[in-house]
Amino acid sequence: MEYAIEFEHISKSYTPEEVVLSDINLAIQQGEFVVLLGQSGCGKTTLLKLVNNLLDFDAGYLRIHGKKLSDYNIEELRRSIGYAIQQVGLFPHMRVWENVSYVLKLQGVDIQQRKERAERLLELVGLKRELLMRYPRQLSGGQKQRVGVARALAANPSIMLMDEPFGAVDEQTRTQLQDQLKQIHRKLGQTIVFVTHDIREAFRLGTRIVLIHHGSIVQEGTAEDLVFRPKTPFVRSFLGRQGFSALFDEAVLDKLYERVGQGKQDMQACLALLEQKKSQS
């Protein structure tokens, strides 16, 4: 099978003292929404940046659509992969439509088509067309992040890399952005690799969650796999109560915790009940 992205025995260090990624093996299918989850400094961003070659790896193989990274023209590869980051990085002297369609300009697309595409993309990310002529400084934080996502989608990429793209906005806007992204993914079916340290965000978005710790993949699977079948004590403690509360109503959990605390129900029975509840929902 040809995967969208394949990491095989990938290792990476910035300095001789610290191994940042160690023996990473991960194969991502076309259309998957994979979330790289882990604490600050565990290596998520580094792993993501290997895909569009913003960073080099030291050992192993990386294939994009079955072809080795080294066999690509790197500029072309970068332009064909969408990339959205928390800092957004819009060009301050360009209007919104120019920012959104910049990659198309590089590809030689004419101005009329670029304007039309920018307009359609703005609509897709839930922004009004009036914003097309604004400059980035005239946008709110949430609007900037939406423009960032629109820009990443401009070249109709089959792969989107997203590094905490909704990190700098309030909770409500963040939830809206997440919902919108899920809709876009359902509609366009790109392969998305999304970095976050937020368990709730990971569970809302990912069809597969890859949990990273100290530069290694410690477990991958669905949210339910991680919560109900943690492979190591680290996975169990990392997810903790947050993992359960990302999957269930707080009121349900409170009641169960109370019953376990009072000795009315044992922990195993409680977990089995939750898992059953989840599979029925």
Ligand SMILES: Nc1ncnc2c1ncn2[C@@H]1O[C@H](COP(=O)(O)OP(=O)(O)OP(=O)(O)O)[C@@H](O)[C@H]1O
């Ligand atoms: N340019 C660099 N030079 C040296 N060390 C670096 C460099 N960039 C990152 N590192 C180190 O590599 C490790 C992994 O960093 P990385 O940014 O990949 O982590 P992360 O999981 O994305 O963290 P965060 O969630 O805080 O962004 C950290 O220990 C970091 O200090």
